[in-house]
Amino acid sequence: MLDVCLLGTGGTMPLPGRWLTSLVLRCNGRSLLIDAGEGTQIAAREAGCSFKNLDTICITHLHADHTAGLPGLLLTMGNMDRTEPVTVIGPNGIRRVMEAVKVIAPELAFDVRVTELEEGSARTISLGDWDVIAFPLRHTVPCFGYQAVVPRRGKFDPMRALEAGIPKQLWKRLQQGETVEGFTPDMVLGPARRGVKLVYATDTRPAKALYKAAVDADLLICEGMYGEPDKLPKAKETCHMMFGEAAKTALCSGAKELWLTHFSPSLNHPEDYLQSAQAIFPHTSLGKSGRKTVLQFPED
C-alpha cells in the first residue's frame, strides 16, 4: 500500500493558508518527496509528515516555486541529526541548483546525491519494493511528471508448491519473492496482480506522455492552474492546465480519481470551478494542504 499526503495546492507563490504544491509518498519504510517550494517543510510538519525516512526528493522542474524550499528543508533535516544521504532527482540543471542550495545552507552533515534526468526521456527510480518513473511533461522549461508504482506479486498457489515438491518451510520466503535452495518464486506464484499506481503531474499542458502514464491510475494528482474559462489563452501561454483539461486527462486515461492542485494565486475560490470539472470527470476533487489517502491493493 502507498501512503499519500499532498502538502499544498498553490502555484507560483506560497500564500497564507495555501502552501505550494508538493507530495509525500511512503511505502514499505521508504519515503519520497516531490517538489520543495518555500514553506514545504512547514506544511509537512503541519500535516504530521516526518522526513525521517525521506531518502529521495524528486523535482518536477527548476522554477523556484518547486525548489526554493530545498535549503531550509535540508537544513532542518540536518538539524535532526540526519547522517544518511539524500538523493535529489530532477531535470538537467538540478546539479547547479543543488550547488546553489549548498551555498545557502552550507552546514549539512549528510551527503546530497544528485541525479539529472535526460530531457524528453522517461527514467525509473527504484525504491526497493516500489518504483517511481519520471516522464516528460510540456511546460515552458524541461519538466517531469512522476508515476509511483507499487507492484504486486501473483497469488500463492499451494497446489503448485506441493506438485513441485517444495518443502513447506520454504513457502513463505518464496511467497515474498525470494529464491531459496534453487526454487524460484514463479514456481509457486500465479501471474502478477494489479498493484497500485499514482501519477503526479505539474506543471504542464495536456500531454500524450501524461495520458499514457495515467492509464488506469488509482489516483491522478494533476495541476489545474485555472478554473475560469476565459483563462485558457493564459494557460496556453504559460503552459499550464485548466480544470477541464485535467478532468479530460483523467477521463481519457481511465484514472480512478483526480485531485486538482497547483492553483494560480489569482484563483481565490477553486471550489467555484469544481463542478465544471466534475461534469467531465465525476471523480474529481480539490487537493488541499495535508490531504491524505492510502492506496491499497484491490481485493482479489
Place this chain on the structure above:
Amino acid sequence: MLDVCLLGTGGTMPLPGRWLTSLVLRCNGRSLLIDAGEGTQIAAREAGCSFKNLDTICITHLHADHTAGLPGLLLTMGNMDRTEPVTVIGPNGIRRVMEAVKVIAPELAFDVRVTELEEGSARTISLGDWDVIAFPLRHTVPCFGYQAVVPRRGKFDPMRALEAGIPKQLWKRLQQGETVEGFTPDMVLGPARRGVKLVYATDTRPAKALYKAAVDADLLICEGMYGEPDKLPKAKETCHMMFGEAAKTALCSGAKELWLTHFSPSLNHPEDYLQSAQAIFPHTSLGKSGRKTVLQFPED
C-alpha cells in the same frame, strides 16, 4: 515616525504558527526588510505588509534561517512587475549567497545590488530621511545588528527668522531642511531634537556594541533564544542569548522597551519565561508574528 512590523519570532527553522524572525521598517515612503528566512514572504502577506516600496534588504548573517526566503521573496517581487532595483546588504559572503539565490530564482526582471559589510565595522546606510546603521554582533559567524534612526530637526523659531529678515514665503521650505536663496535651515531652527531609534539584534551573545547601539533606544527587538535557566551553557555554546540576558541589555542601555524574539524551536511556551525577564526589565514583552507599532517623535 517609524512603522515597525515584526514578521515572525522563530529561530533555526520555521514552524507551523511561528514564522522565522524578520522585521519590516517603513518611514517616509521607503521600506526596509531585515532578514528573509523561509516563509518570510508569507508572513509579510499575512501581516498586511506590502513589499511595493521595499528597496533595501538587510541580512544579519548568513545562516539559512535568515536567508533561505530570499529566492521566493525576490521571485514574488518580480511577479508583481517590479522593475526598480533592490539593494541587499549583509556580511562578507552575501554576494556569493545572492549569486546562489539567482541560480534558484533566475528570472528576475529587476536589478539586485549587493553591499558587503566589512567584518567588525559599523556602517551607515542612508534611506533618505532616515538611516540604518549596521553594527557587529557576537555570533558563531560574522553577524550584524541594525539600528534605525529617524532624526528630527530643531524646532522652528519664527523670531530668529524675522530677525534674519527672511521672507515669510520661504519659511516652510527652510523648516523642511531646504536651503533657499542663500538662507540655510540652521538660521531658523533650534538644536536638533530627539528623533526615533530602533535596534534589532539577532543572532548574538550580549555584546558591547549592542549595549552601545541600544542606548536610549525607543525599542530594542532582541533575540532571546532560550528562557529556561539550564539552557545557559547551550546559549553560550551556540552564541545566543537567554531571555534574562536580553532584559539586562535593555536595562543597562536605557532602552524604553524590549521585544523578545528568535525563540528556539525547543521553546514551546516562551510566555513561561517572560516574567523572569520582566523582573529584570519591566518593559519586556514577547514578539509575535505580525506585531506592529509606530514609533513617533516625542511631544515637545
